Amino acid sequence: MTGHIEPMVGRYVHVEIDGETHRIYFEENGAGLPLVCLHTAGSDGRQWRHLLADEALAKKFRIIAFDMPWHGKSNPPASWTGEEYRLTTARYTQTIRAFCKALALDKPVVMGCSIGGRIVLNLAIEHAGEFRALIGLEAADFQAAWYDTSWLHRPDVHGGEICAALVSGLIAPQSPDASRRETLWCYMQSGPGVFKGDLYFYRVDGDLRGRVEEIDTGACPLYLLTGEYDFSCTPDDTRRTAAAIKGASVSIMEQLGHFPMSENHEQFRRYIAPVLNQILKQSISDKQGEYR
Amino acid sequence: MTSPSNASDAAVFEAFAGIPALLDQTPALILRGRTLDCECLLGPMDQPFHASIRGGRIVDLTPAPVLMRSWRFSYRASSKAWAEYWKPVPRPGWHDLLALTKREEAVLEGDLHPFMVHLQYFKDVLALPRLPHPAVSS
Numbered sequence: 001m002t003g004h005i006e007p008m009v010g011r012y013v014h015v016e017i018d019g020e021t022h023r024i025y026f027e028e029n030g031a032g033l034p035l036v037c038l039h040t041a042g043s044d045g046r047q048w049r050h051l052l053a054d055e056a057l058a059k060k061f062r063i064i065a066f067d068m069p070w071h072g073k074s075n076p077p078a079s080w081t082g083e084e085y086r087l088t089t090a091r092y093t094q095t096i097r098a099f100c101k102a103l104a105l106d107k108p109v110v111m112g113c114s115i116g117g118r119i120v121l122n123l124a125i126e127h128a129g130e131f132r133a134l135i136g137l138e139a140a141d142f143q144a145a146w147y148d149t150s151w152l153h154r155p156d157v158h159g160g161e162i163c164a165a166l167v168s169g170l171i172a173p174q175s176p177d178a179s180r181r182e183t184l185w186c187y188m189q190s191g192p193g194v195f196k197g198d199l200y201f202y203r204v205d206g207d208l209r210g211r212v213e214e215i216d217t218g219a220c221p222l223y224l225l226t227g228e229y230d231f232s233c234t235p236d237d238t239r240r241t242a243a244a245i246k247g248a249s250v251s252i253m254e255q256l257g258h259f260p261m262s263e264n265h266e267q268f269r270r271y272i273a274p275v276l277n278q279i280l281k282q283s284i285s286d287k288q289g290e291y292r
Numbered sequence: 293m294t295s296p297s298n299a300s301d302a303a304v305f306e307a308f309a310g311i312p313a314l315l316d317q318t319p320a321l322i323l324r325g326r327t328l329d330c331e332c333l334l335g336p337m338d339q340p341f342h343a344s345i346r347g348g349r350i351v352d353l354t355p356a357p358v359l360m361r362s363w364r365f366s367y368r369a370s371s372k373a374w375a376e377y378w379k380p381v382p383r384p385g386w387h388d389l390l391a392l393t394k395r396e397e398a399v400l401e402g403d404l405h406p407f408m409v410h411l412q413y414f415k416d417v418l419a420l421p422r423l424p425h426p427a428v429s430s
Contacts (some may be wrong), residue, residue: 146394151408158409165411169388173381228384231391 008052008063010073015102017069017077017095024099025073026066030058033132033283034108035276036100037065038116040138040259041202042152042163042195043186044072047113050265057273060280061109066099068092070194085197089206092119097127109279111135111272114233114258115202117224121241125211128220133279135223135272138230138258140237141208141244149203153193160188163195170258172229174267183262217247221282223275224248227256249275301336304371305355307378307421308335312350314420321420322348325413330406333366334418337399340368348413365407367414369398378422389415 008029015024027045029052037048045065052063067074070085096119100108109132112120117139124134151162164184171180187195215222222245226238235252242250253260253271260268315321325348333356335341342361344352354361369377369392376386385391392398400407407414 144394146390151404156405156409162408162411165415166390168412168415169390172384173387229387231385231388231394234385 006049006053007055007058008049012073013099013102015095015098017098018091020077020079022069022077022095023075024066024069024102026064026099026103027052028062028064029053030061030063032060032062033280034100034103034105035061035063036096036105036108036110037063037261038096038110038112038119039065039068039071040114040116041198042071042167042190043183044068044074044190046072046186047183047259047262049262051261051272054265054269057276061276064103064105064108068095070191070197085191085193087115087198087201087205089119089122089201092201092206093122093126096123097130100130107132109133109135109276111137112139113137113261114139115198115206117233118202118206118208120222121208121212121215122206124215124217124220124222124245125208128216131220132283133221133223135225135275136238137225137260138227138233138238139224140226140233140241141212143233143237145203146232149196149199152196152199159192159195160190163187163190167258170230170232171263172227172255172257174255175257175263179263179265183259186262212241213244215245215248217245221279222248223251225251225253225260225271225275227253227258227260229255229257232258251275300375301339301371304336304374305339308341308374309353311417311420312353315350315417318420321413321416324348325410325417328406328410328413330365331361331363332406333363333368333402335368336374337368337370340366350417363402365400365402365404367398367400367407367418373397374421377419380422382422389418 008027010027012023012025015022039045039047044067048065070076117136120134120136164187167187224238224242226235242248255267328345328348330345332343333340334343340356342354342356342358343350373392385395393400
């Protein structure tokens with residue numbers, strides 16, 4: 001065997017969501033604190049491939065990325081008969097918790113980007129005690145719409161082309177061309193109406209204004225990191241959100257946009273590695289406290 | 293035809309007028325727009341151009357107004373927005389056509405179907421003055 005084999009391994013786990021078994025695809029690498037990574041709307045877990053292959057981080061974390069149902073290699077459930085897909089806050093929250101439970105993860109760290117960043121805020125509001133730390137990338141309690149999502153799913157517009165073209169401007173101009181193309185490729189491959197259905201959560205159902213004040217960062221630390229080139233969830237959106245949460249950590253990432261982990265992993269790593277190390281340090285300190 | 297009012301506007305106007313020639317030198321972009329035939333209004337807010345696109349090429353670019361000339365959609369931005377958009381590394385919030393509409397430095401009007409169907413094509417065509425060197429400084 002001469003080919004380089006990457007370290008992450010992909011498998012399927014059967015997850016009970018709302019009384020129905022879902023076959024969820026996930027990839028993982030490493031050992032240590034469980035770190036569950038959530039992809040953006042209309043994409044899939046491939047966005048995390050660089051983090052999954054990060055040798056140094058994998059020595060300390062069990063890095064896991066799963067495809068949400070309807071995304072990537074996680075098919076829609078057997079009961080789906082073709083009706084319009086719509087992600088809700090309740091469904092999204094339930095899916096993440098059920099996935100963590102199915103893998104028997106002990107107080108995982110959850111890191112989500114975009115819609116994943118938004119749902120992380122909801123996890124912090126409703127289920128902080130279940131998580132060791134929460135990380136929201138490109139996260140805010142709400143952000144202003146900048147296009148009409150009905151363009152994403154109509155027979156006279158190519159879904160893959162329009163989804164990719166819309167989000168292309170959210171990538172920082174400094175990001176390498178190959179990473180830019182790969183990030184957009186995932187958008188081109190999304191199922192019909194899936195990106196639009198995810199944005200139902202983002203635009204309609206998941207408005208957390210007036211609720212993030214409830215977050216107790218003493219129960220679960222919260223880190224928010226946003227790329228300076230993200231004009232969808234802007235740095236100001238994140239700062240405004242963080243200002244309402246006592247103890248939330250905020251970082252604005254230079255030369256990055258809405259997809260830090262896939263558009264420029266090297267640059268993203270400069271920001272995320274210190275956060276993960278801090279979480280690890282805190283976890284070790286908490287354990288030592290327990291043993292005393 | 294209205295004349296550009298100052299040196300910066302004139303530079304943007306001139307750079308815009310050069311887009312069809314730049315496009316002719318970019319066969320991959322013409323290929324991407326190969327199914328597009330469209331009349332549209334593009335350019336600086338106060339001095340836009342009527343563009344006739346055939347098979348992905350801009351076959352005519354004439355400064356507006358032209359008596360009774362129709363267009364399907366219009367994308368117009370301030371001179372400052374074009375100058376920023378064409379910088380080699382645009383600043384955050386000035387780096388995408390829809391970032392410009394979100395910050396109200398540009399307006400998108402009319403029947404948006406051809407624009408949305410060919411969104412990446414229009415983003416790239418309208419970015420052509422960025423390459424290989426900045427055409428306009430702000």
